[in-house]
Amino acid sequence: MRFERSHTRKAAVVAVASSLVLLASACGGGDDGGSSNGGxxxxxxxxxxxxxxxxxxxxxxxLQNQLNAWNASHPNEKVELKELPEDADAQRQQMVQNAQANSDAYSVLVMDVVWTSEFAANQWITQIPEDKVPDLGKLIPATVETAKYRDKLYGVPITSDGGLLYYRKDLLTKAGITDAPKTWADMVAACQKVQALPEAKGMGCYSGQFEKYEGLTVNFAEAVNSAGGSIVDKDGKPSVNTPEAKAGLDELVNGFKTGAIPKAAITYKEEESRRAFQEGKLVFLRNWPYVYAKAAATDGTSKVAGKFGVAPLPGKDGPGVSSLGGHDYAIASSAKNKATAIDFINFMASEARQKANIEKTSQAPTWASLYDDAALNKQFPYLAPLKASIEKAQPRPRVVKYGDVTAAIQQAAYDALNGKVAPDKALADLQTKLQSLITQ
Structure with a gap:
């Protein structure tokens, strides 16, 4: 999911007008197609x-193929795609600006899973009665939780995401390595053996997404969580200034210092890192499931088709912990035609649509049953470990001021990776900043 997968928040919550919720109808039949702008x-x-x-x-x-499937059977309720920038932070900014202007330009928002608290608290999206989403109980529970704020549903999860480790299986095999690495130390050692091969001359060892944007928050969180640390504790309080968090950040900082992570990776987002792996420039890549279909393409666009494998992320002492990614569909509070909007969301959330999407894109579905589909598992061998990754993945901080929180995380991590600030000071300063931003 990218940012997706991936990727903010303000305050103020309004009490639920339960009588209106009970009267709300996803079918909305009998009206003249006008707007309902209830906040x-x-x-x-x-x-x-x-x-x-x-x-x-x-x-x-x-995505347009999915929309065409809806439009073909709904000629009077067609969906028009409003394509926003690739960068998740820029997407969020445009959605916030639209909401603050009370514009009806956007009806359904494709939201990063960490935006729910901010958008719901500010009444930028509409609460959805759970009985209006008939298949909700068939989705992976962890994905449903991403669409809730204070136990109320504000969206429907359409795609999920868990970070995966892509690796050059052919080169590891040639170097005498039979299994994918489970720890950072194992991965670095494997790289050294692979890079000694003539055909691996000039290859970089590992990359994730280290440009200063939401992907850096994801990679930082995964490093911290995989080392046994956390950014916020189970009570929602900042907890990033710990030896465990430092161990996670140190892995990334040392990667850049030693060259295990190429210098160019400081500019990588999802697509830049994917292209580097597909072009044969990396032994290992941390990225989302969508990369699988592109890397496996046999049309000449990928130099690694048939040569790579997929494994769980590495951690400090064993397999690591992914950040929970994905996207939820939410209804803008200022939107017109919300009855059509919820019908469209249910259409996109259906098992048939999600299956059609994964077959074309390898994006992770939210339907639990699709992870057990024999045909899909044959096409995408990573589905079983991906489901386990999603089920145990850790969410990024679920806070109302997420925009400020993720900006603080990105700045601290970026300064540490660039050598401007020592890791222990970066974490101490981040702890102080988060304490001022996260209020209970």
Whole structure:
């Protein structure tokens, strides 16, 4: 998921007007196609007619196909794609600006899973009665939780995401390594053996996403969590200034210092790192499931097709912990035609649509049953470990001021990776900053 997968927040919560919720109808039948602009937690799902879908740049190339499937059977309620930038932070900014202007330009928002608290607290998205989403109980529970704020549903999970380790299986085998590494130390040792091969001359060892954007928050969180640390504790309080968190950050800092992580990786987002792996420039890559389909392409666009494997992320003492990624579809509070919007969301959340999407893009579904589908497992051998990764993945901080929180994390991590600030000072300063941003 990228940022997806991946990737913010303010305050103020309005009490739920339960009578309106009970009257809300996802079918909205009998009205003249007008708008219902009920805000946030009290919005009625009324109004039928054309809608828009605000989504980040579709790097998969399949989203319009999904929309065409809806539009073909709903000629009077067509969905128009409003494509936003590829960068998750820029997507969020445009959605916030639209909400603050009370504009109806965006009907359904494709939201990073960490935006729910901010958008719900500010009444920028409409609460969705759970009985309006008939398949909710068939989705992986961890994905459903990403769409909730204070135990109320504000979106529907359409895709999930867990970080995976892509590796050059052919080169590891040639170097005498039979299994994918389970720890950072194992991965570095494997790299050294592979890089000694003539065909691996000039290859970089490992990359994730280290540009200063949401992907850096994800990679930092995974490093910290995989070393036994946390950014916020189970009570929601900052807990990043610990030996465990430092051990995780040290792995990344030392990677850049030693060259195990190429210098160019400080500029990598998802796509840059994917291209580097596909072009044969990396032995190992941390990225999302969507990369699988592109790396496995046999049309000449990938130099590693048939040569790579997929494994869980490495950790300090064993397999690591992924950040929970993915996207939820939410209804903008200022949108028109919300009855059409919820019907469209249910269409996109259906098992059939999610199956069609993974077959074309390898993006992780939220339907639990699809991870047990024999045909899909044959096509995507990583599905079983991916499901386990998603089920035990740790969310990034679920806080109302997420925009400020992730910016602080990105700055601290970026300064440490660039050698501007020592890791222990970066974490101490980040702890202080988070304490000022996260209030209970």
């Amino acid at each position: 946030g937690s009290a919005g009625a799902l009324e109004g039928r007619g054309p809608i828009t879908l605000a989504s980040g740049k579709d790097t998969s190339g399949n």
